[in-house]
Amino acid sequence: MLETTIAGSLPRPDWLAEPEKLKGGWRLSGQALEDGKRRAAAEWLRHQEEAGIDVVTDGEVFRIHFVHGFLEKIRGIDWQKKTLMGIRNDRYKLEVPTVTGPLSRPAPVHLEEVRFTRSQTKKQLKFTLPGPMTICDTIADAHYGSREQMAMAFAEILNQEARDLVAAGVDVIQFDEPAFNVFMQDVKDWGIAALNRACEGLGCTKATHICYGYGIQENIDWKKTLGGEWRQYEEIFPALNGSAVDQVSLECAGSKVPLSLLRLLPDKQLMIGAIQVTGERVETPEEVAATLRAAMAHVDSERVLPCTNCGMTPISYETALGKLKALGAGAGLVRGKPRR
Ligand code: ZN
Numbered sequence: 089m090l091e092t093t094i095a096g097s098l099p100r101p102d103w104l105a106e107p108e109k110l111k112g113g114w115r116l117s118g119q120a121l122e123d124g125k126r127r128a129a130a131e132w133l134r135h136q137e138e139a140g141i142d143v144v145t146d147g148e149v150f151r152i153h154f155v156h157g158f159l160e161k162i163r164g165i166d167w168q169k170k171t172l173m174g175i176r177n178d179r180y181k182l183e184v185p186t187v188t189g190p191l192s193r194p195a196p197v198h199l200e201e202v203r204f205t206r207s208q209t210k211k212q213l214k215f216t217l218p219g220p221m222t223i224c225d226t227i228a229d230a231h232y233g234s235r236e237q238m239a240m241a242f243a244e245i246l247n248q249e250a251r252d253l254v255a256a257g258v259d260v261i262q263f264d265e266p267a268f269n270v271f272m273q274d275v276k277d278w279g280i281a282a283l284n285r286a287c288e289g290l291g292c293t294k295a296t297h298i299c300y301g302y303g304i305q306e307n308i309d310w311k312k313t314l315g316g317e318w319r320q321y322e323e324i325f326p327a328l329n330g331s332a333v334d335q336v337s338l339e340c341a342g343s344k345v346p347l348s349l350l351r352l353l354p355d356k357q358l359m360i361g362a363i364q365v366t367g368e369r370v371e372t373p374e375e376v377a378a379t380l381r382a383a384m385a386h387v388d389s390e391r392v393l394p395c396t397n398c399g400m401t402p403i404s405y406e407t408a409l410g411k412l413k414a415l416g417a418g419a420g421l422v423r424g425k426p427r428r
Contacts, residue, residue, distance in 0.1 A: 091212075097400060100112065111153050125149055132147035164191040165185050171230075202258055214258070216263075220263075222266055235274070247290070250292075261290060263333075287331075296331075298337060302401065329355050341376075357392075358392060364397055371415075376394070
């Protein structure tokens with residue numbers, strides 16, 4: 089009961105990359121960089137195991153950004169042709185590369201990383217990939233003519249990639265779809281269809297992480313505009329409950345998402361975010377336990393996976409380590425004293 093996991097990313101150590109930044113540059117190069125990424129991943133695996141995390145990740149330390157890390161090896165993208173785009177419905181502006189031809193994946197993208205990570209732990213392994221809709225919100229289109237068509241093309245490529253990673257021993261594939269609570273009508277019109285296409289035929293647990301974003305200033309400011317109750321999920325959860333994914337995430341720590349919305353996903357396992365991803369303080373195990381118990385008032389405990397709210401890339405290494413320990417200990421408190 090209460091298998092713990094994390095949303096995905098963890099901070100890169102300061103000897104590997106510029107710390108406490110979403111896209112902090114690498115501090116090593118060549119073979120030293122490759123060795124450094126492996127060392128950082130191995131260290132985070134140890135930390136997760138020691139903290140009692142049941143479904144572990146590589147901390148995403150191999151990639152500089154959760155979307156562009158995947159796209160770098162995809163054909164059909166012109167990285168020189170930068171387009172200034174409003175991201176997440178204009179929450180922030182970003183210079184993004186442009187799709188200029190048919191998309192294809194000449195070779196697996198993350199396979200070597202997964203082989204290494206798999207060799208380093210006996211725990212269940214989760215691997216995160218950007219979801220098709222979120223990719224389409226982070227890249228410009230000069231070829232497909234519609235986001236829906238481009239998303240389907242990405243979904244097909246993601247599916248090929250995921251199949252290779254599952255064959256290499258991944259237990260959970262998670263598609264990150266932070267765009268899902270921004271474009272709610274598109275989610276229903278084609279976002280879930282694209283997600284289902286990405287999941288097709290995968291012989292593993294399938295998850296999706298939807299969220300209100302990293303604990304960065306743009307998102308903190310945006311959240312202030314959302315009012316006293318964040319009800320975006322209400323619009324998409326019924327459709328998501330009918331999707332091919334097995335697990336859906338929800339941030340429950342310090343968020344204004346009404347926990348009653350958990351009831352809209354009766355057929356899914358729920359990753360309950362019990363750890364905030366801003367860097368100011370580390371939760372106590374008791375706070376984590378209280379968040380989990382509040383969620384369990386709406387979801388039977390068999391479907392609850394204690395988790396972090398989002399990725400922890402932009403916070404300090406020590407804080408993230410403390411938060412991992414709090415998550416493991418908080419879940420332990422709840423397991424030890426079942427309420428029912
Ligand atoms: Zn997130």
